Amino acid sequence: QQPVQSPQAVILREGEDAVINCSSSKALYSVHWYRQKHGEAPVFLMILLKGGEQKGHDKISASFNEKKQQSSLYLTASQLSYSGTYFCGTEIYSGYSTLTFGKGTMLLVSP
Amino acid sequence: NAGVTQTPKFQVLKTGQSMTLQCAQDMNHEYMSWYRQDPGMGLRLIHYSVGAGITDQGEVPNGYNVSRSTTEDFPLRLLSAAPSQTSVYFCASSYSIRGNTEAFFGQGTRLTVV
Numbered sequence: 007q008q009p010v011q012s013p014q015a016v017i018l019r020e021g022e023d024a025v026i027n028c029s030s031s032k033a034l035y036s037v038h039w040y041r042q043k044h045g046e047a048p049v050f051l052m053i054l055l056k057g058g059e060q061k062g063h064d065k066i067s068a069s070f071n072e073k074k075q076q077s078s079l080y081l082t083a084s085q086l087s088y089s090g091t092y093f094c095g096t097e098i099y100s101g102y103s104t105l106t107f108g109k110g111t112m113l114l115v116s117p
Numbered sequence: 118n119a120g121v122t123q124t125p126k127f128q129v130l131k132t133g134q135s136m137t138l139q140c141a142q143d144m145n146h147e148y149m150s151w152y153r154q155d156p157g158m159g160l161r162l163i164h165y166s167v168g169a170g171i172t173d174q175g176e177v178p179n180g181y182n183v184s185r186s187t188t189e190d191f192p193l194r195l196l197s198a199a200p201s202q203t204s205v206y207f208c209a210s211s212y213s214i215r216g217n218t219e220a221f222f223g224q225g226t227r228l229t230v231v
Contacts, residue, residue, distance in 0.1 A: 008159065008161075038219070038220070040220075046224070047207060047222035047223060047224050047225055048160070048207070048220075048222050049222075050219040050220065050221070053218075053219060093159060093160065095160075095220070104150070104162060104165055104175065105150070105162070105209075105211075105220060106162065106176070107152075107159045107160040107161075108159055109157060109158060109159040110159050
């Protein structure tokens with residue numbers, strides 16, 4: 007079952023902040039975040055494990071609330087290069103791991 | 118280090134034709150998978166493999182076959198192409214079947230079925 011992402015789209019001016027949310031109805035083993043630019047392959051940003059840890063990558067960070075099965079991606083002081091579609095992928099451990107992606111959040115950063 | 122290589126990049130098929138999308142990785146990854154990406158639908162899992170000789174179905178397996186005879190290769194076969202299979206197909210690989218490792222994606226195959 008696909009995780010639910012919100013919002014579907016965000017338009018920002020350079021330097022503004024954004025939050026993208028991802029929620030699942032199932033108990034999660036981990037949450038992945040990927041960014042895809044138009045016409046390109048998705049590129050890995052970060053993985054979060056259950057336990058509520060928060061990770062960061064430059065000015066992009068994420069959190070994972072295990073109790074609520076929710077993850078949020080925080081983009082701070084957005085840059086033009088942040089534009090793209092962001093996908094969360096969730097893993098429900100059952101022996102083998104499969105990655106199920108949400109429908110994506112389109113982010114457009116304008117000058 | 119090439120990573121994940123998909124061929125072809127573009128393909129046009131007629132309804133009813135069959136073809137194989139190729140995927141190869143040179144990172145000695147256990148786990149390989151195929152996704153299709155349609156507008157507004159995100160990435161949906163077609164089939165996956167946890168090692169040579171082991172494959173399983175994902176969310177949308179109908180109309181597709183896979184096999185994994187080697188660690189490196191994971192081809193996706195369309196048995197009888199239908200317009201509903203028009204999509205962008207991505208192959209991905211990960212180091213471990215236990216999860217918690219990043220997925221590396223190929224550059225995709227854009228397939229049009231007419």
